[in-house]
Amino acid sequence: MLVTHLAAIRRIAVAFVFGLVPLAAWADDIAQFKVTKGTVYVERGGQRLVASVGTRLQSTDTVVTGADGSAGIAFIDNSLLSVGPNSVLAIERYAFNSTTHEGVFDTTLRRGTLAVVSGKIAKQSPEAMKVRTPSSILGVRGTEFLVQTGH
Amino acid sequence: MQYPHCAALISIALILGGCATPNRDLIVLLPDKDGKVGTVVVQNPKGGTVLNTAYATARTAPDGSIQSSQAAQGEVKEMFGDALGAQPPRPISFMLYFESGTDQFTEQSKLEVKRLLAEMGRRQAPDITVIGHTDLVGSDPSNDTLSLQRAERVKSILVGMGISAQRILTAGRGRREPLVSTADGSPEARNRRVEISVR
Numbered sequence: 001m002l003v004t005h006l007a008a009i010r011r012i013a014v015a016f017v018f019g020l021v022p023l024a025a026w027a028d029d030i031a032q033f034k035v036t037k038g039t040v041y042v043e044r045g046g047q048r049l050v051a052s053v054g055t056r057l058q059s060t061d062t063v064v065t066g067a068d069g070s071a072g073i074a075f076i077d078n079s080l081l082s083v084g085p086n087s088v089l090a091i092e093r094y095a096f097n098s099t100t101h102e103g104v105f106d107t108t109l110r111r112g113t114l115a116v117v118s119g120k121i122a123k124q125s126p127e128a129m130k131v132r133t134p135s136s137i138l139g140v141r142g143t144e145f146l147v148q149t150g151h
Numbered sequence: 152m153q154y155p156h157c158a159a160l161i162s163i164a165l166i167l168g169g170c171a172t173p174n175r176d177l178i179v180l181l182p183d184k185d186g187k188v189g190t191v192v193v194q195n196p197k198g199g200t201v202l203n204t205a206y207a208t209a210r211t212a213p214d215g216s217i218q219s220s221q222a223a224q225g226e227v228k229e230m231f232g233d234a235l236g237a238q239p240p241r242p243i244s245f246m247l248y249f250e251s252g253t254d255q256f257t258e259q260s261k262l263e264v265k266r267l268l269a270e271m272g273r274r275q276a277p278d279i280t281v282i283g284h285t286d287l288v289g290s291d292p293s294n295d296t297l298s299l300q301r302a303e304r305v306k307s308i309l310v311g312m313g314i315s316a317q318r319i320l321t322a323g324r325g326r327r328e329p330l331v332s333t334a335d336g337s338p339e340a341r342n343r344r345v346e347i348s349v350r
Contacts, residue, residue, distance in 0.1 A: 032350070034274070034350070035237045035239055035275070036237075037237060053276045054276035070237035073239065076320060078348060078350065082235070082238045083237070098324075099325065113231055113233065133174060134174045135176060135196075135211065135215075137193075137194050139192040143183065143188065145180045146177075146234065146235075148178075149176045151175060
């Protein structure tokens with residue numbers, strides 16, 4: 001944890017010195033919570049952050065909702081993902097080129113319910129968006145759909 | 152770990168490839184807002200299916216295979232009501248044009264900017280992408296640069312109007328997405344535009 005912390009501080013310090021990353025601009029942010037109800041948090045690098053409307057997400061974040069929770073997220077390619085209660089949604093990989101619309105979007109619904117409205121990534125490249133569950137893999141060709149997984 | 156024995160048994164079962172309680176999935180394809188239906192291809196180790204009609208459904212059978220059917224009445228709402236209830240509002244696009252050879256929006260576009268601001272006011276934590284587009288005069292790389300410059304210019308105008316720069320992304324789409332189809336090399340004012348996508 002300490003190492004992670006130091007690495008983060010060093011990264012911020014470097015960014016300041018070289019003026020590379022304007023703090024709080026988009027940088028690595030790929031999405032934003034637009035709706036949150038009840039218990040919603042984000043797991044990032046071993047940390048657990050409480051999520052609220054306006055909280056931004058990065059690639060490899062995991063979104064978790066409690067029994068009373070639900071959340072809606074808008075990605076920068078206009079994909080919309082929302083989860084119901086008792087859900088765990090891992091963003092495994094996200095990349096979007098806003099000039100060409102090429103990208104990759106891999107998520108895994110480990111548990112719970114998910115509603116998807118696909119965005120520019122899936123529209124540009126039919127195989128670029130994948131949603132997995134612990135047992136299945138879904139290839140998405142520009143559409144809206146629902147996924148539920150559990151025992 | 153509350154049930155270590157159970158977890159161990161499940162692990163062994165998984166290793167043997169015959170878990171007694173396989174993960175159960177339910178996937179339902181929905182029509183878009185305008186009634187169109189896309190495609191979702193569902194696969195697992197025991198097979199797969201293609202969903203391409205409204206409310207077509209794939210579900211895991213007790214033997215672990217995927218079976219397709221039609222979502223039952225009320226099933227969608229019962230199972231997915233909360234997830235659907237949390238869906239963010241759909242993104243909306245606004246189109247802006249400049250008076251020829253100037254930095255000034257056309258009269259029509261000034262009204263469009265007002266509509267954009269009103270839309271942002273209606274949304275929770277709105278963020279926008281300012282997307283420059285060109286006509287089909289010139290090469291890809293030069294149009295990519297030009298369209299991004301236009302987007303940056305509009306961003307600075309919007310920041311001047313009080314929209315936080317932190318809410319604005321810019322993109323140069325170049326000549327890839329003409330609004331009006333024309334012959335290559337044709338100047339076309341309607342294609343030289345800046346689109347603002349509001350989320």
